[in-house]
Amino acid sequence: MKKTIGLFALLGAALVAMFIYAAVTGSIKITPFELIQGLWTGTDEKAAIIRDLRFPRILMSMMIGAALAVSGVLLQAVMRNPLADAGIIGISAGAGVFSLFMISLFPMLFFWTPLFAFMGGAIACLLVYLFSWQAGLNPVRMVLVGVAIHASFTGLGQVLSALEGSSMTAASPISSSTFSFTTWDDVRTMLIYGSIGLLLAFVLYPWCNLLAMQDKTAQNLGLNVTRARLTVAAVAVLLAGAAAAVGGFLAFVGLLVPAIARICVGSDHRLVIPFSAIGGALLVLVADTLGRTIAAPNEIPASVIMMMTGGPFLLFLLRKSGRVYGN
Numbered sequence: 001m002k003k004t005i006g007l008f009a010l011l012g013a014a015l016v017a018m019f020i021y022a023a024v025t026g027s028i029k030i031t032p033f034e035l036i037q038g039l040w041t042g043t044d045e046k047a048a049i050i051r052d053l054r055f056p057r058i059l060m061s062m063m064i065g066a067a068l069a070v071s072g073v074l075l076q077a078v079m080r081n082p083l084a085d086a087g088i089i090g091i092s093a094g095a096g097v098f099s100l101f102m103i104s105l106f107p108m109l110f111f112w113t114p115l116f117a118f119m120g121g122a123i124a125c126l127l128v129y130l131f132s133w134q135a136g137l138n139p140v141r142m143v144l145v146g147v148a149i150h151a152s153f154t155g156l157g158q159v160l161s162a163l164e165g166s167s168m169t170a171a172s173p174i175s176s177s178t179f180s181f182t183t184w185d186d187v188r189t190m191l192i193y194g195s196i197g198l199l200l201a202f203v204l205y206p207w208c209n210l211l212a213m214q215d216k217t218a219q220n221l222g223l224n225v226t227r228a229r230l231t232v233a234a235v236a237v238l239l240a241g242a243a244a245a246v247g248g249f250l251a252f253v254g255l256l257v258p259a260i261a262r263i264c265v266g267s268d269h270r271l272v273i274p275f276s277a278i279g280g281a282l283l284v285l286v287a288d289t290l291g292r293t294i295a296a297p298n299e300i301p302a303s304v305i306m307m308m309t310g311g312p313f314l315l316f317l318l319r320k321s322g323r324v325y326g327n
Contacts, residue, residue: 004271007264011275015062015282022058022289023050027296052184060182060190061288061302062281064247065257067194067239069280070201072254073261073273074236077208078229079129081142082259086121086240087251088314089146093153094124095241096249100160114193117241124149125237143314179247179288180299186246193242200235201273207232208269250303252310253280259313 024030030038030046038047068086075084075091086092098120099113109116128149132142207228210218215225243250257279258272265271287305294300 004265008275008278011278011282015278015285018282018285018289019058019062022285023054025289025293026054028054056182056184056187057179057288058285059187060179060247061284063187063190063194064243064250065253065280065282065284066277067190067197067243067280068250068253069257069261069276069283070198070254070273071236071239071243073258073269073276074201074204074208074232074239075125075254076258077211077269078233078236079142080212083143083255083314085252085254086236086244087249087253088143088150088255089128090124090149090153091121091128091237091240092244092249092251093150093157094127095121095237095244097153097157097160098123099241099245100157104160111189113245114189114238114242117245118238119241120153121237121241121244122234124153125233179302180292182247190242190246193238193246197235197239197242198277201239204228204232204235205269205273208273209267212267212269248303250284250306252306252313253283256310256313257283 020032024032024035028046028049030050034044035047035050038044039051042048071091072085075086075089076082078084086095095117099117101120102116103110103113128142128146131145131149207223210221210223211225211228211232213221218225218228240254257276261272261275261279265275284302284306287302287309291300291302291305
């Protein structure tokens with residue numbers, strides 16, 4: 001228990017330190033003390049610019065990271081598969097395409113974009129589940145089906161963008177997830193949907209623990225497996241869909257963070273879910289900060305940073321995943 005508390009404290013401290021570093025690093029140079037003083041007095045122009053432009057970006061990257069990481073935890077519990085991730089298996093792409101399509105038709109309903117994304121993500125999740133099922137869920141088969149679903153939805157999204165002449169590129173993994181134009185309105189939208197999803201995820205952690213077992217074992221323990229699987233999957237899609245709708249496509253967060261969380265705190269979802277939320281927030285914040293500073297004044301999208309990091313990690317997991325998660 002002391003080790004677990006220490007790991008949580010260390011991860012939280014790292015997140016706070018990264019938040020401060022991201023806030024004071026960039027084209028506008030300012031010390032932490034000057035930033036705090038400027039925010040307090042309201043007279044420092046640099047502090048005001050950071051408050052209005054940099055803080056929303058930082059908070060958005062943290063919330064999206066937490067949402068995607070927890071979504072990965074839930075999907076892996078539902079599918080008993082350590083390779084399940086909203087970005088890899090096409091859920092994020094489906095969410096982006098559907099939200100793009102609906103906003104193209106009904107631009108006045110922009111606030112409801114996360115709900116449209118939820119519907120698209122649910123469709124993608126259902127397709128992956130149906131096409132992957134062959135006397136069980138095989139990890140490699142599911143990834144291959146997910147890649148196909150992802151490619152199909154991404155291509156459809158590009159076609160829609162071209163036909164509509166739209167600047168929305170939520171279905172594009174390269175042009176999105178820079179968070180460059182994030183506003184406080186975007187932060188509020190993500191906060192609403194993300195908070196609901198994260199709260200539901202933690203409430204459902206007992207079901208996640210049981211779903212990691214064989215279906216017969218879970219049923220013998222009194223769990224309605226079908227209802228639990230649908231409910232947990234719906235929360236996972238809500239989190240991934242909201243992240244895709246507001247922040248664009250960002251892969252591998254739900255793959256890397258849960259795997260590291262299980263190494264650090266074990267397989268109990270009561271610990272894995274909050275640890276993954278903090279870890280996901282830290283990971284995406286690091287990726288976004290690196291992207292905007294490493295090649296300044298040019299920016300590298302956070303999605304590209306995550307692809308460079310997550311690709312080798314996925315290959316490693318594919319070599320190790322000789323069995324279905326939970327068996």
